[in-house]
Amino acid sequence: MEGIGYKILGAVLTTILAFVVGMFYGGFSRKITARIQNRVGPPVWQNFLDVLKLLFKKTSVRYGFMHHIAPLWMISMSITTLMFVPVLNDGLFFTNLNFSGDIIFLLYIMVMGSLGMALGAGSTGNPNSAIGVSRGLTQMVGFEIPWVMALVALMIQYKTTSVTGLMEVQSQSGTWLMFSSPFAFIAALLAMPGMFRYSPFDIVGAPSELASGPISEFGGKYLSTMMTSGSIFAFVKLTLYVDIFMGGASNLIVLVLKTFTLYMYPVLWGTVSARFRTEQSVRYFWGWPTFFGFIALIYAAF
Amino acid sequence: MYNDKESQKIVDIIQNYARKHSLFILAYGTGCGAIEIPPTMTSRYDAERFGIRGSATPRQADVLLITGYLATKSLKRVIKVYEQMQDPKYVIGFGSCTINGGMYWDSYNTINVLDKYLPVDVYINGCMPRPEAVIAGFVKLQKLIQQGKADGWDIYKKNIDEYKANQKKIITNWVMPDFNF
Ligand code: SF4
Numbered sequence: 001m002e003g004i005g006y007k008i009l010g011a012v013l014t015t016i017l018a019f020v021v022g023m024f025y026g027g028f029s030r031k032i033t034a035r036i037q038n039r040v041g042p043p044v045w046q047n048f049l050d051v052l053k054l055l056f057k058k059t060s061v062r063y064g065f066m067h068h069i070a071p072l073w074m075i076s077m078s079i080t081t082l083m084f085v086p087v088l089n090d091g092l093f094f095t096n097l098n099f100s101g102d103i104i105f106l107l108y109i110m111v112m113g114s115l116g117m118a119l120g121a122g123s124t125g126n127p128n129s130a131i132g133v134s135r136g137l138t139q140m141v142g143f144e145i146p147w148v149m150a151l152v153a154l155m156i157q158y159k160t161t162s163v164t165g166l167m168e169v170q171s172q173s174g175t176w177l178m179f180s181s182p183f184a185f186i187a188a189l190l191a192m193p194g195m196f197r198y199s200p201f202d203i204v205g206a207p208s209e210l211a212s213g214p215i216s217e218f219g220g221k222y223l224s225t226m227m228t229s230g231s232i233f234a235f236v237k238l239t240l241y242v243d244i245f246m247g248g249a250s251n252l253i254v255l256v257l258k259t260f261t262l263y264m265y266p267v268l269w270g271t272v273s274a275r276f277r278t279e280q281s282v283r284y285f286w287g288w289p290t291f292f293g294f295i296a297l298i299y300a301a302f
Numbered sequence: 303m304y305n306d307k308e309s310q311k312i313v314d315i316i317q318n319y320a321r322k323h324s325l326f327i328l329a330y331g332t333g334c335g336a337i338e339i340p341p342t343m344t345s346r347y348d349a350e351r352f353g354i355r356g357s358a359t360p361r362q363a364d365v366l367l368i369t370g371y372l373a374t375k376s377l378k379r380v381i382k383v384y385e386q387m388q389d390p391k392y393v394i395g396f397g398s399c400t401i402n403g404g405m406y407w408d409s410y411n412t413i414n415v416l417d418k419y420l421p422v423d424v425y426i427n428g429c430m431p432r433p434e435a436v437i438a439g440f441v442k443l444q445k446l447i448q449q450g451k452a453d454g455w456d457i458y459k460k461n462i463d464e465y466k467a468n469q470k471k472i473i474t475n476w477v478m479p480d481f482n483f
Contacts, residue, residue: 030350039348046353052320053364058389061361128359212358219361219388 011083015232018082021256022231023047025238028260029267036271047227054224063124063217070120071218071225077113078233081106085240086164088255089171089248100162103151106240111140113233117226121214132213135278136204142285143194149293150188154244157181157300163240167248176247183296185245189265190289194281195237196263198270203278238262314450321364321390322447323353325440328363328387330380333370335397335430347433354440360386365443368420370430371399371412377419378473384420385482391455392447394439395422398429405429418468421454 027044034041061067084102114136121129154177155161158169170176178185194201205213215226238259242249246262249255276284329339342349343356357363360383372380384393395416398404403414416422423446426439446452458465470476 034348034350038345040351041348042350042353042355046324049320049324049353050355052316053324056317056320057364060388207356207358210358212362215362216359217361219359219363223362 014082014087015079017087017252018232018235019228021259022233022235023051025234025260025263026231029263032264032267033271036268047231051224051227054220054227057220059220059222061217061219066119066123067217067222070116070123071222071229073116073120074113075225075229075232077109077116078229078236081109081113082232082236084109084163085236086167086243086248087239088252089167089250100160100165102162103155103166104161106163107148107151110237111144113229114140117214121217124217126217128210128212128216129214132204132206132210132216135210136214138278139194139201139203139281139285142282143191143289146187146191146285146289146293147195149290150184150191150296151244153184153187153293153296153300154181156297157184163243166244170247176245178245181296181299183292183299187289187292187296188241188245190292191285192237192241192262193266193269194285196234196266198266200270200273200276201281202270202275203281206275209275234263235259318448318450322444325352325354325365325392325443326357326363327354327365327367328357328360328383329367329369330376330383331367331369332376333368333372333397333399335370335399338430338433338436339367339369342433342436347437349437349440352437352440352444360384361388363387364390365392365394366420367394367396368400368416370397371404371406371409372416373411374413374472375411377413377469378476378478380420381469382478382482389455390452392423392443392452393420393454394443395425396436396439397431398427401425401427413472419465419472421458421465423452423454 024044024047026047027042030046031041031044084106118133118137121133154166158166160166160169166177170180173180197204204210205215210216215223218226239255241262242255242258246258249258329336331339341347343354360366364387366380366384366387368380384391393416395401399406399412400416400422403409403412406412407414413419424439424443426435428435431439443452466480
């Protein structure tokens with residue numbers, strides 16, 4: 001009985017942690033972008049104010065069932081994903097629900113949030129949303145391939161299909177997978193900016209081109225739910241990368257440092273680059289990242 | 303017990319604080335004053351430090367920024383956009399053209415006083431107002447929001463018949479629904 005109580009408490013704590021850390025990451029990235037552009041920039045807690053304000057807005061738009069469900073779908077998928085990613089190596093609270101085979105499960109569940117967004121955006125009937133969704137799915141076909149290849153390579157190489165299994169491999173051998181299987185890491189790292197949708201891969205929600213794409217008809221509470229979900233999901237993705245390639249983290253400070261370092265890579269790349277077109281983005285992902293994915297597979301098999 | 307005046311006051315304070323510090327603007331930039339928006343948002347004057355941020359669609363926006371003269375043709379679009387925005391929403395009239403017609407006061411196809419057609423919360427005068435003036439206008443709007451006085455959206459709802467009558471006087475070929483909410 002006590003075990004279940006701890007699990008539930010751990011789940012709640014993890015969700016709150018993911019929300020707060022994800023929100024602050026968003027704020028820091030806005031601040032850093034501003035400093036690079038020689039501006040002062042908003043305070044780092046600006047994203048909290050935005051979410052709060054959007055929650056207080058009234059909503060009088062009705063587009064049917066899927067429009068209401070989409071933000072809830074997204075946030076529940078983010079939290080579900082969070083539940084299967086071990087946040088800390090071994091703690092009482094933050095280990096969550098792992099089982100053998102959860103990498104395969106994660107591969108599926110990580111795209112479910114985008115699917116909900118696609119369905120919701122489709123039901124609004126806005127042409128910008130439809131274009132945004134089609135671009136998003138195309139881009140997903142791009143970056144999922146090197147990412148899946150990297151993970152499959154790791155699964156073959158270490159004969160485990162669970163995240164905790166990979167973490168154990170790292171703690172036993174003492175080196176991070178980043179160094180012991182470098183090609184998989186390079187492939188996954190090159191695929192990563194596509195997941196975060198900063199420039200040059202912000203073709204989905206391009207503000208001036210598509211009027212923010214899929215979310216163009218979502219305002220108020222819907223948008224605030226989506227922002228919350230987005231920040232939780234950013235934390236999840238970063239934690240997953242840290243778990244798999246950088247040996248996980250034994251306490252929260254190490255975790256925050258590692259994930260923040262990793263997070264800076266798409267953000268900084270984003271500040272210095274302009275937006276790709278859809279086919280340029282897909283061509284990028286099917287170029288060097290997929291090449292390194294192949295090498296990783298070969299490296300793993302022999 | 304939870305709905306009494308004291309707790310409502312606390313909620314209002316939090317609400318107004320959040321609203322004040324996070325303004326998503328939608329710039330309706332057909333007037334010549336729109337050229338002052340980019341310098342306001344970019345490095346030199348950096349409006350983002352006040353929590354002001356551009357938004358792409360009316361659904362997400364809080365502030366409608368009308369930058370200068372409005373032709374009767376574009377008034378129709380502005381009304382549509384304004385009514386698509388979600389409450390609470392604010393309008394900033396930017397430049398003398400929105401106050402009294404400015405240098406287009408005797409033009410045959412521009413409106414003179416914007417406030418007759420849409421409830422304006424803050425006017426920024428000048429032809430065209432410099433970025434400092436624009437930021438001063440935003441700060442003024444923030445003050446009004448803090449005091450709970452920026453309630454143009456409420457006034458618009460209450461006096462909808464009057465506003466609609468005024469709008470229809472100007473727009474002769476009204477081929478859209480009466481309300482775009
Ligand atoms: S106030 Fe001056 S600058 Fe602004 S729209 Fe009118 S004429 Fe142009």
